[in-house]
Amino acid sequence: MSLLEVKKLTKNFGGLSAISNVHLELKENELVGLIGPNGAGKTTLFNLLTGVYQPTEGSIEIETNGQRESVIGKKTYTITDMGFGRTFQNIRLFKNLTVLDNVLIAMHSKSKVGTLKSVLRLPSYYASESKMKKEAIELLKIFSLENKVDELAKNLPYGEQRRLEIVRALATKPKVLFLDEPAAGMNPQETADLTALIRQIQKDFKITILLIEHDMSLVMNVCERIYVLEYGRMIAHGTPEEIKGNKQVIKAYLGGE
Numbered sequence: 001m002s003l004l005e006v007k008k009l010t011k012n013f014g015g016l017s018a019i020s021n022v023h024l025e026l027k028e029n030e031l032v033g034l035i036g037p038n039g040a041g042k043t044t045l046f047n048l049l050t051g052v053y054q055p056t057e058g059s060i061e062i063e064t065n066g067q068r069e070s071v072i073g074k075k076t077y078t079i080t081d082m083g084f085g086r087t088f089q090n091i092r093l094f095k096n097l098t099v100l101d102n103v104l105i106a107m108h109s110k111s112k113v114g115t116l117k118s119v120l121r122l123p124s125y126y127a128s129e130s131k132m133k134k135e136a137i138e139l140l141k142i143f144s145l146e147n148k149v150d151e152l153a154k155n156l157p158y159g160e161q162r163r164l165e166i167v168r169a170l171a172t173k174p175k176v177l178f179l180d181e182p183a184a185g186m187n188p189q190e191t192a193d194l195t196a197l198i199r200q201i202q203k204d205f206k207i208t209i210l211l212i213e214h215d216m217s218l219v220m221n222v223c224e225r226i227y228v229l230e231y232g233r234m235i236a237h238g239t240p241e242e243i244k245g246n247k248q249v250i251k252a253y254l255g256g257e
């Protein structure tokens, strides 16, 4: 059963059609790539899927508790709550908070402990806090950040800030994770390590990942399926092998035959 189904999605900015009649489907436990030249509409599509933008036309339906539900008109935090997490192309951490607090804040958004229990500091509040802290450290361990828990996010090297962004998104316990160029600005070794990690978390956490990435070889290596956008239109969709041999895709990237 598909977790996310997008049909005839269009987003116009004035006279510019950033996304035009796009169809996309994500199934359970898939690692899917979304590629396309600069300005193709990849981030705009993520912004539509996560409620940052409202579409001009089309539908976005997600599967929650066996029910199909439209995300259109829903707030970004409601969509996160429904199990759809994301990272941003430009890192958006709480730079003046510690690494641990960045993760705990994300966990709190899913916490079942109500405001009253928190204000009154009831025992269930402390139990839940300590459980969350343990879980946060476990997640940080996977990304080799467990020794940085007390560092301010702004003091982490760039590659670690990128990893922390992913930890924070995972802390919301998503069913589907949208990663917007997670390896941007990383060197080839860091990129290769991060890619292996993404594949591992997708398997271990049994989540679905939609990955925007500029590095073609990286996407080809890890993704089971790939969607290709150009000028807001989905020009191709298929396995890495199919995409590699697709003439329209080659033309979009190389500008020729």
Ligand SMILES: Nc1ncnc2c1ncn2[C@@H]1O[C@H](COP(=O)(O)OP(=O)(O)OP(=O)(O)O)[C@@H](O)[C@H]1O
Pocket (backbone or CB within 6 Å): 013, 016, 018, 036, 037, 038, 039, 040, 041, 042, 043, 044, 045
């Ligand atoms: N808020 C906005 N207002 C007006 N135009 C926008 C807005 N957001 C995006 N666009 C335009 O929509 C088009 C698609 O942009 P988008 O950032 O989605 O592309 P992208 O594929 O993510 O590009 P890149 O790979 O460079 O990040 C571009 O022409 C961009 O200028």
